[in-house]
Structure formats: structure tokens, C-alpha cells
Amino acid sequence: MTAFFLRRLWQTVPTMAGVVLLVFLLFNWVGGDPAYILAGKMSDAQAIASIRTQLGVDQPYPAQLWKFVQQIVTFDFGNSWATGEPVGAIITSRLGPSLTVLVPLTILETAIGIALALGLAFVRGSVLDRGVMVACTVGMSISILVYIIAFQYGLAYKLGWFPIQGWGDSLGQNLLRYAPLPILIGLCVSIAPTLRLFRSFVLDEASQDYVRTARAKGLTERRIVWVHVLRNAAIPIITYVMANLPALLIGAFLLERFFGIPGIGREVILAVERSDFPVIKAITVYVAAATMLFNLLADLLYQAVDPRVQLA
Amino acid sequence: MNAETLSPSLWTLAWRRLRADRVAMVSLAVVLAFLALLGLSASGLVAADWEREVGVHYAPPVFAGASAGDGADATGQAARAALAPNPFDPLAADIAAIGKTGALVAPEAKRQTLPFGADKWGHDIVKKTIKGGQTSMIVGLGAALLAVALGTLFGAFAGFYGGFVDDFFNWFYSVFTSIPSILMILTVAAVLQQKGVSTIVLILGLTGWTGPFRLIRAEYIKHKGREYVLAAHAIGASGWRKMFGHIFPNVSHVALVQLSILVVGFIKAEVILSFLGFGVPVGTVSWGSMLNEAQGELILGKWWQLAAAASAMAVLVTAFSLLTDALRDALDPKLT
Numbered sequence: 001m002t003a004f005f006l007r008r009l010w011q012t013v014p015t016m017a018g019v020v021l022l023v024f025l026l027f028n029w030v031g032g033d034p035a036y037i038l039a040g041k042m043s044d045a046q047a048i049a050s051i052r053t054q055l056g057v058d059q060p061y062p063a064q065l066w067k068f069v070q071q072i073v074t075f076d077f078g079n080s081w082a083t084g085e086p087v088g089a090i091i092t093s094r095l096g097p098s099l100t101v102l103v104p105l106t107i108l109e110t111a112i113g114i115a116l117a118l119g120l121a122f123v124r125g126s127v128l129d130r131g132v133m134v135a136c137t138v139g140m141s142i143s144i145l146v147y148i149i150a151f152q153y154g155l156a157y158k159l160g161w162f163p164i165q166g167w168g169d170s171l172g173q174n175l176l177r178y179a180p181l182p183i184l185i186g187l188c189v190s191i192a193p194t195l196r197l198f199r200s201f202v203l204d205e206a207s208q209d210y211v212r213t214a215r216a217k218g219l220t221e222r223r224i225v226w227v228h229v230l231r232n233a234a235i236p237i238i239t240y241v242m243a244n245l246p247a248l249l250i251g252a253f254l255l256e257r258f259f260g261i262p263g264i265g266r267e268v269i270l271a272v273e274r275s276d277f278p279v280i281k282a283i284t285v286y287v288a289a290a291t292m293l294f295n296l297l298a299d300l301l302y303q304a305v306d307p308r309v310q311l312a
Numbered sequence: 313m314n315a316e317t318l319s320p321s322l323w324t325l326a327w328r329r330l331r332a333d334r335v336a337m338v339s340l341a342v343v344l345a346f347l348a349l350l351g352l353s354a355s356g357l358v359a360a361d362w363e364r365e366v367g368v369h370y371a372p373p374v375f376a377g378a379s380a381g382d383g384a385d386a387t388g389q390a391a392r393a394a395l396a397p398n399p400f401d402p403l404a405a406d407i408a409a410i411g412k413t414g415a416l417v418a419p420e421a422k423r424q425t426l427p428f429g430a431d432k433w434g435h436d437i438v439k440k441t442i443k444g445g446q447t448s449m450i451v452g453l454g455a456a457l458l459a460v461a462l463g464t465l466f467g468a469f470a471g472f473y474g475g476f477v478d479d480f481f482n483w484f485y486s487v488f489t490s491i492p493s494i495l496m497i498l499t500v501a502a503v504l505q506q507k508g509v510s511t512i513v514l515i516l517g518l519t520g521w522t523g524p525f526r527l528i529r530a531e532y533i534k535h536k537g538r539e540y541v542l543a544a545h546a547i548g549a550s551g552w553r554k555m556f557g558h559i560f561p562n563v564s565h566v567a568l569v570q571l572s573i574l575v576v577g578f579i580k581a582e583v584i585l586s587f588l589g590f591g592v593p594v595g596t597v598s599w600g601s602m603l604n605e606a607q608g609e610l611i612l613g614k615w616w617q618l619a620a621a622a623s624a625m626a627v628l629v630t631a632f633s634l635l636t637d638a639l640r641d642a643l644d645p646k647l648t
Contacts, residue, residue, distance in 0.1 A: 018487035026503050137637075141629035143583050145603050146622040153610050247492035254584065268495065269588060272502040284499050288490045 008299065012292045019288040024068050027277055028061065068281075077282040082274040087282045090267060097167060098263030100174050101255065102248055105186045109194055110241055112187070117198035117233075118225050121206055133199075136192040144189045148258050151185050165260040182255040197240060201233045208232070234305050242298035246290040250283075322565065322643070329642040336638030342631035346449065353446040362439035362597070370614050371430035429616035431605060440597055441620045447598035448625070451512055451591075452579035458517025459578075460571045463524025468555045470525070471532025481525070488522050497581065498590070507593040512585060516578050524570040531563040565643040572636040576629055583625065599625050 052058045056067055071077050077087035116132075123129050156164045162181035168174050205211070206229055214224045253265025264283065271279040320328075330336050352358040429437050470481035488496070496519045504511055535541060536559070544558045579599075585591035586600025599621045606618035 014483055015486045015490055018483060019490055022487055022491075023499070026499060030503055137633050138626070138630050141633060142622065142626045143580060143599075143603065145584065145587055145600075145607075146618070146626075149603070149607050149610060149618065157611065247494070250492050250495045250498075253494070257588075268498055272498050272590060275502060275505070277502070280499055280502050284491060284495055287492060287495055291490045291492065 005296070005300070008296050012296070015292060016289060019285060020069060020072065021065075023281055023284050024065050027281055028057070028064055028068075071282075072285055077278045080271075080276050080279050082271070082276040082279075087278050090279060091264070091282060091286070094262060094264045094267045097174070097261050098249055098252065098256070098265065100171065101179050101182050101186070101252060101261060101263065102245075104175070104179065105183045105190075105252075106241065106245065106248065108183070108187055109190050110237070112191060113194040113198045114230070114237065116191075116195050117202045118230060120195075120199055121202045121225055121229065122221065124203060124206070133196065136196050139188075139192040140196075144254055147185050147189055148254060151181065151188075152258060155184075156181060165258065167259075167261050178259070178261070182252075182259050182261065186252065186255055198233070198237060201236045202229060205229045205232045231305070235302055238301050238305065239298050242294045242301070243291070245294050246287050249290075250287060326565070326639075326642040330638060333638050333642070335634055336642070339631040339635040339638065342627065343635055346445065346628050346631075349442055350446050350449045353442050354450070359439040359442040359446075362435055362443045364436075365434035370609075370612075371434060429614070429620075431609075431617050437617055437620045440602065440617075441599075441624050444597045444599045444602050444621060445624055445628070447509060447592055447596055448579050448582050448600070449628075451509060451516070451582040451598070452575045454513040455516035455520065455578045455582075456571050456574035458513060459520035459574050460524045460567050462517065462521035463570070464528050464560070464567050466521065467525045467528030468532050468560070471529040472536050472551065472555050472559070474533070478529075481529070485522055485525055488519070493519055494581075497585070501585065501590040507591070509592060509596065512582060512591050515585075516581055520574055520578065523574070524567060527566050527570060528563060531566055532559060535559045535562060569636065569640050569643060572632065572639055576632045576636065579625070579629060579632075 049058075056064060059067075075088050079086055080090060083090075120129050120132060152164065156162045163178060165178075167178055202225075206225075210228060210232075211224060214228050215221075219228075249264050250268060251265070252263065253269050255261070256263040256266035257269055267279065268283055270276070271283070330340075349358065353360075431437060431440065466481050466484070470478045491499075497515055500515045500519060501512075504515065532555070541554055541558055544554050549558065582591055582598065583600035583603065586598045587604045589604070591600055592598045602617055602621035606614075606621060609615075610618055
């Protein structure tokens, strides 16, 4: 187990190195000279030269790459170009609001997705099943923007059930007052693709031999689906949920932007708008690292769910 | 060769299966209709004059009646008319002189209602939606073609040559997939610093090749040991020729399904990018920029631009997704 963990961790090293190299090439080579962005319109040669020295972009590329690696390892990306705040402080302070929305959203989405997928497995091939699938396809075809605009206008502005936007200081207030509408919209958007996927996982299992055996020995259909099928379908479901967690952190950027939630996603959008390279670089590298870590955790969870899986 | 002994090809069989599927045929018709509209609009036959301000400011749709556009515009005009002539206007004499020569063309009569309403500047929403659809579809198709071409090229090399080449491309793949695609797209958008339809095609195309790569690579690994490839090798076909002359026609259905999946994804991505202002440049209309305008209009009660852009997009994407599902079933009967 420990050996497996360490070996997998070791395997992520080349990938992580690739991510660092890719981000470095994008920003330091493709992106051109950041001094012109920083100096703005009132630039003269001297100002640009001094900014270049300050940022270290007058150094040769290997030296710049080494500096970038040092920044990643020490979690010190310097200060934001736009606000002057330390990048590390920006990321840690934005993580809380993002998680306040994402943790309930992920739990609800997974639970509802699994329940509906197993429910549909009872009636597969029926009109209800096909109707739900068509509804999912239509639901997925409507842009997330339309959901947000329509729900924010209808439920918050017209009916006044939720605050239109905003964010407080206490967790309870955020969770009960500001987060419910974004979570509801997130659910409406994500439930269709999740249900489609989970249904295919469940149906893959429903035609296996062990299901027939369970039926033959007289178990109720309910017990077969909720105990036998669910346990086996859990493996791809875990992979999907775990692999998507870091992406969700960014994926909620539209919700965060519309509802004024000071989260990671909104920070990325702001940083792209303001060409705030240190913030984008830091978030990209850490989200990539988190993605790899979560994939590794998913592997470890397999064994807990399925004793047949041997992690050697 | 006798006609009777000719067995139907993969494509013939797939077409037969597709034709038997009524949902697929309807979706195909809808997608083709959108593509025809794209062709007409790109060649300037339709909606070329969408920028003409034919209606009044926020003219409501015909079926909603002129009353739906509240009196704001009318009162504005009344206020302007009621403005007393300024006796100290230094330009009054000049303007009167110009008025006499007839150089001041009277503004054309603005319509009070339009088939599906007008936006802030009085552009016809129907034409604007068609023009916006042109941008969104060109971006979706162009980016998907680029992504599938890259994915096929990389996948063919990785799968066919194996060994060191395969390791390299797999490493490249795992690097790209460990960064969430939307973050990758935003990062590249931040770095490129320039807006334009070709830029956004490049951004989406260069970041979206990973899906096709994985599947095409697997197909090439499966096919490279088959007898027809060995036969091609025996007659001295080059690696390039074996990869793209011999194997590719046999795996092209995978590429087609991937293309169709990516078009849907990229149309959605373009709408979001343009909405955020990282997509098409100012002055180019797309469904995303329409939604951006519509967001503010909704509070004023002008719902028609939102409805037009959202429903046009929903119809196209639904039809495309249903067609993709049917295409996958038709081309890969093992699945069902």
C-alpha cells in the first residue's frame, strides 16, 4: 500500500514537470514581454527596463525557469500585478467561498445522480426512461448562461426568494442565505450529464452474471439494485467524482461571477481580464497538482470499495 | 468483381442504420438546415444587412404588440421635440442652411415592431441571431476540425510507432489532461492577449485534442498488427502511407464521432468565452455576445434577444447531440 502510493507519487513527477514547463513556455515565451503590459500606455524605455529587471525577465530562460520552480516549491509567487496582494494570500482567502458552494453541490449532485440512475435502472427501456434521457439531452443543450440569467432574474429578482447576489463573512450566513441559489443552478446544470453517465455505469453492471444469480436466488429487485449493483457501479462513479473535483473549482467560475462570490473561479476570470499573470500561473499549477493528487486518491478508494482490486 | 459479391461497406451499413432511426433523421435535417443558414449568411445572401437599424430602440416582437416596448422611447422623443429652440445656438444658422440644401438626409422611418423584436440599436433580432450563429458555428466547426486533426495525427504516431514516440505523446497527453480544460482555455486566452475568431479557434483547437488522441491511439494500436497493414508493409508502403492511406480510412468513423462531440462542446465554450469578453472581438456578433447584452436587457423586461439566442443555440445543440448519439450507435453496433 505504502509502496504503491510512493510509486504512483513518483510517476506524477514527469507529468508535473511537464505542466510546469508548459505554463512556463506559455507565459514567458508565447506571451511576450510582460513589461509592456505592466508599464501600460505611459511607458518609456527606462521604465520598461526597470520593470524587466524587477520581474527577472531580462535573465536567460533557464534562470527564469529555475526561479519559477522555486516559486512553486516555496508557495511564494510574489505579489499580484493588479492589486499588490501576495498571491498565496489571494488563493487561500478565495478557497473558502469556493468550497462553501462546491462541497454541498458535489454531495447533492452525486447523491441525486446515483438515486435517479438506480431508479431508472428499474424501468430501463420504458417510456419514462427514454423521456428522461431526451430531457437530459435537451437540458444539456441549454447554455449554463441561460440557466443563470433566467434563475437569477426569475427566482431572485422577480420572486425575491433568494438574494440577487452577495457574500457575507460568516459561514452559516453564506451557506444558508447566499449559497442556495448558486447551488440550485449548479445542480440543474450538472444533473443531466451526471445522470446520463451514472445511468450508463449502472446499466453496464445490470447485465452482469452476478445480477442474474442474485435474481435466481430470489432477492428482491430493490436489494439487487441498491446493494449489489450500486457497490459495483461505485467504482467508475468514484473515479468520475474524484477526477472532477479540481476542475469543479474552476468550473464554478460563472456562478461565482454572477453571484459575486469571491471564489477561485472568479479570481481566475478577474486575473485573465487584468492580465494578472502571477495569479493565473499559481492557480494553474496548483489545480494541476490537485488533479493528479485526486486521481491518486481515487485509486486508493477503489480498494476500499472493491476488495478484488489489489494495489501492488 | 461482381456486384452481388460486393459486401456493403461500413459507411453503407451505418447509413442504413441511421436512416432507420427517425430521431436521427430529424436531427440531421435540423443540423443541415443550420449549416445551410450558415452557408447563406457567410456568402452574404442572408442577414448581410443585420447592422442596419431598421427598428426603434428595443422594438418589441410583432406578436407581443407595440405596447410591450414601454413608453420610454416615445417620451424620450417627445422630450426632444418639446425642447424650445435655443436663440443662442451658434450653429443654428449653419444647420438651417444645410437643411435647405437637402444635404441632411431625413432618417428612414423606424419600425415600431419587428418579427422578433430589436436590440438596443434597433437591429433586427432574427438577422442578428443568424449572423451570431454564423460566428458560433464557424468557431465550433473550425476548432473541432483542428482538434480532431491534431488528435488524429498525434494518436496515429503514438499508436503506430509505439515505444519512445508513444511514451512522449502519452506524457504530453497527461500534462494536458491534468489541467482542467476551461482553465487551460482561459490561461491561453490570457497569454495571447488578442481577440479574433481565428484566435479563439486556435485556443479551443489546441486545447481540445486530448479526447480524439486517446481513442485514435487505441484504434491504431489495434490495427497496426492486422493483415492488411502487414500486406501494405510487404509491398513497401512507407510509414506515413500505412498510417493515413491504409489505416485511417478504417478508423475514420471514430474521428467523425469525436468531431461531432467536439463541435457541440466548442459551440458551448465559444458562447461562454464571448460572454466573458475573451472571445470574439467587439463588433462581431455571436450567440455569446448576444447573451451578454441580453443579461442587462432582461431587467428592463426586454426578453426577446435572450429568448432568440438561447433557443437557437438550444435547438442546434440538441439536434447535434442527438445526431452524435445516433451516429455513434450506427457506426459502432457493438455498443448497443
